Amino acid sequence: MQIDWFTFIAQIVNFLIILALLKYFLYDRIVNAMDKREQKITDQLQQAEDSRKQAEQEEENFKTKSQELEKQRDEIINQAKEDAEAEHKKLIKKAKTEIEQQQAQWRKSLQQEQNNFFQNLRQKMGQQIGTLSRQILHDLADDDLEDRMIKVFIKRLHGLNEDERNDIASLTKNSEQTIIVRSSFEIVKKARQEIKEAFAEFVENKLDLKFETSSDLICGIEMIANGQKLAWSVDGYLDNLEQEISRALKEETAETDSSSKASAKKSNRSKSEAETNSNS
Structure with missing residues (x-):
C-alpha cells in the first residue's frame, strides 16, 4: 500500500489547525468559565464562612451584653431594695421620734394643766372658806x-x-x-x-x-x-x-401612759410582723 504523503501531511496540518481553533474558540473559554465559576464558588464559600464567623461573633457579643444587662439589672434591684429598706428605717425612726416628742409635749402640757388646776383650786377654795366654815360650825355643834x-x-x-x-x-x-x-x-x-x-x-x-x-x-x-x-x-x-386630787390625777395619768405604751407596743409588734412578712 502506497502512502500519499501529501495527503497525510495535509491531514496532519488540518488536524493541528482544528486543534488550534478548538483551543482558541472552545477550550480556553471553557477553562476560563470553569475558573471563574470555581472562583465564584470559592468567594461565596469564603463569604459564607465570614458571615458564619460574624454571626458567631455577634452571638457572643449578644451573650456578653445579655450577661452585663442581667448583672446591671440585679445591681439595680439590689440597690433599690437597699434604698427602700433604708428609707423604711428612716421613716420608722422619724415616726418614733415624732411620737416621743408628742408624748413629751403631752406630758409637759398635762403637768402644766395639773399645776394650773391646783393653783386655781387653791384660789377657789379660798373663796369658799365661808361655806366651809359654816359646814365646820355645823359639824362642831353650836359653840x-x-x-x-x-x-x-x-x-x-x-x-x-x-x-x-x-x-x-x-x-x-x-x-x-x-x-x-x-x-x-x-x-x-x-x-x-x-x-x-x-x-x-x-x-x-x-x-x-x-x-x-x-x-x-x-x-x-x-x-x-x-x-x-x-x-x-x-x-x-x-x-x-x-x-x-393629785393622787387621782396621777393614777389617771399612769393609766393613760400604760394604754399609750400598750398601743405603741402593739403597733410596733404589728409593724415588725409586717416587715418580717415583707422580707419573706
Missing part, C-alpha cells in the same frame, strides 16, 4: 368657832401618845427651846391658860409658850416644836383634798 377650834386643839394635845409627849417634854429641858402656838386668830388670855394647862399635864419644867397669829392659816390653830407640828385647820382639809 363659837374659835373656842371650838381651841377645844379641838386641846383635845389633840390630850390624845398625844407617850413618845410624842416625851418628845415635847424633852424640849422644856432646854431653856432656849420655845414652843410656838400659831393661830389664824388672836387667842384670848383664858384660852392661852387652858392650852398651858394642857401642856402642863405632861411637861414638868417651866413651859415657854409663844403665841402667834398667821394669815397663812385658814381658820385653824397649830403647835410647832422642834420640827413637829400638831394642827387643826381648814387649810388641812384643803391640803388633804389637794393630795387626793
